[in-house]
Amino acid sequence: MKISSFDLNLFVILNAIYTEGSLTKAAEVVGITQPAVSNALSRLREKFNDELFIRTGSGMVPTQKTENMINDVQHALTLIQQSVNEPDTFDASSTKRNFKLSLGDVSEGRVLPFIMKEIYKDAPKISIGSFAYSRSDQVHALSTNNLDFVVDPVIPVSNEINSIKVFEDDFVVMHREGHEISKEKDVTLDNILDQKHLHVSGRKRGLHLIDVELDKVGYRRKVALRCQHFLIAPSIIQSTDLVLMGTRSFAKRNNLAFVEIPIEIPSMEYFLIWHKNDEGDGGHIWMKDLIIRAFKDAQR
Numbered sequence: 233m234k235i236s237s238f239d240l241n242l243f244v245i246l247n248a249i250y251t252e253g254s255l256t257k258a259a260e261v262v263g264i265t266q267p268a269v270s271n272a273l274s275r276l277r278e279k280f281n282d283e284l285f286i287r288t289g290s291g292m293v294p295t296q297k298t299e300n301m302i303n304d305v306q307h308a309l310t311l312i313q314q315s316v317n318e319p320d321t322f323d324a325s326s327t328k329r330n331f332k333l334s335l336g337d338v339s340e341g342r343v344l345p346f347i348m349k350e351i352y353k354d355a356p357k358i359s360i361g362s363f364a365y366s367r368s369d370q371v372h373a374l375s376t377n378n379l380d381f382v383v384d385p386v387i388p389v390s391n392e393i394n395s396i397k398v399f400e401d402d403f404v405v406m407h408r409e410g411h412e413i414s415k416e417k418d419v420t421l422d423n424i425l426d427q428k429h430l431h432v433s434g435r436k437r438g439l440h441l442i443d444v445e446l447d448k449v450g451y452r453r454k455v456a457l458r459c460q461h462f463l464i465a466p467s468i469i470q471s472t473d474l475v476l477m478g479t480r481s482f483a484k485r486n487n488l489a490f491v492e493i494p495i496e497i498p499s500m501e502y503f504l505i506w507h508k509n510d511e512g513d514g515g516h517i518w519m520k521d522l523i524i525r526a527f528k529d530a531q532r
Contacts, residue, residue, distance in 0.1 A: 238279065243305050245272040246284070250302050251375060253291035261376050306392070313509040322514025324355040331358065331519050334365040334373070334382040336434075338462050338482060339502060342399070343383075343526035350522055364434075374507040380516065381523060382505040385441075392508055398527040399502040401479040403442060404490040408470050411489070419491045421451065428456035430474040432465055442477050445497045453477070481530060502527070 248258035249269070259266040277284055285292040294302065335343070340362055351358050365373050365382070371390045373379040387395045405424050407413055416423050425446075431453070433440065446452060456474055459465070466486040469476050476488075479500055483490040504523055510516040 239275070242272055242276050242279070243309060245269055246276055246298070247302070247305055247309060249273065249285055249292055250294055250298060251372070253293075255292065303391075310508050310511075313512075322518060324358065324515075324518055326357065327355070327515065328357045328359075329515050330361060331380045331515075332361045332363060332378065333523075334370065334379050334384070335362050336383070338479075339383045339399075341462070341485070342481070342530040343523065346526040346529050347522055350525075370505070371507075374505070375509070380506065380510070380519065383502055383523070384505060385500065385502055387503050387505060393505055394508055394511070395503045395505045396524070397501055398504045398524055399531065400499050401481050401531070402499045403477055403493055403497050404480050404483055405493060406469050406476040406478060406483045406488040406490045408472070409489050411473060411475070413475065413491055414489060416491075419494060421494055424475070424477075424491075424493065425451055425453060427454070427475045428473065429453045430465060430468055430476045431455045431458045432460070432462050432476070432478070433458065434460045440477075441500065442497060445495075449495070 245258065245262055248261045249255065252258045252261060255269045255273070256266050259269045262269070273284065280297060282297040283295050284298045285294055287293075344360070344362065347360065351360070363379070365379065367384065367386060367388065370379070370382050370384070371388045371392055374382065375392055383398070387393075405413070405419075405427075407427075413419060413423055413427060431440065443453065457468065459468070462478075462482065465476055465478070466488060468474060469488055477493070480490070482488075504520065504527075506516070506520065
């Protein structure tokens with residue numbers, strides 16, 4: 233088959249069907265109608281003399297022919313996307329571009345003030361949206377331009393994304409001024425675990441990194457209150473005898489007293505994550521640099 237006789241747009245649709253597992257969802261991603269996707273699939277089947285996808289109760293399942301060529305197709309599409317991106321044409325001072333980020337509430341507090349200060353100074357027409365996405369939906373959102381960047385402690389397992397570590401911090405135990413734990417000369421792990429704890433998590437279940445490490449040595453916290461957002465945590469800590477195991481930077485930023493944890497616990501790491509197709513785009517490069525600078529500022 234000669235490439236000159238092949239409509240390369242069909243590869244875009246092939247990849248969309250593969251990643252979405254549905255003709256309807258592929259149509260939404262590509263921006264065409266579902267009948268147009270069906271027509272494109274028929275042309276692909278004729279070109280390759282293969283079904284390419286088999287309709288099942290769980291969606292469109294790729295044939296071995298599709299599996300054999302999809303990595304090359306995705307790599308080629310990425311190279312083409314990078315080639316058509318034009319970094320030199322991006323003008324931050326005049327663009328009206330909207331950037332969509334997925335940040336937790338702690339990361340929002342760390343970086344959004346810095347980001348917006350820089351935008352108001354250098355790029356007043358740019359807007360930012362911060363959205364909550366589950367980890368299972370992050371790669372899909374990045375690949376469909378529903379997100380530009382994700383900041384998360386966990387890097388998705390996918391060959392479609394790139395990432396870089398932007399933040400690292402250790403854990404301490406936060407408490408109100410005058411708390412009995414602050415009167416201990418040498419704080420022990422038993423001193424900490426004797427306290428009633430505040431636990432912050434947006435998940436319905438699952439252990440925090442701290443609890444995983446404590447569990448390894450046979451310890452468990454006494455959680456008296458579980459809440460969803462860190463925004464409320466400082467006022468709870470300042471007005472009660474509850475303690476909070478969290479990052480040192482969070483304690484300092486919220487003027488919370490704290491004691492050190494007398495066992496080694498892995499530090500909290502955050503990664504900036506983006507889709508490979510965005511490499512080379514001038515606006516994307518500009519925003520990535522701004523986010524990285526924001527996290528560096530947060531660690532001062």
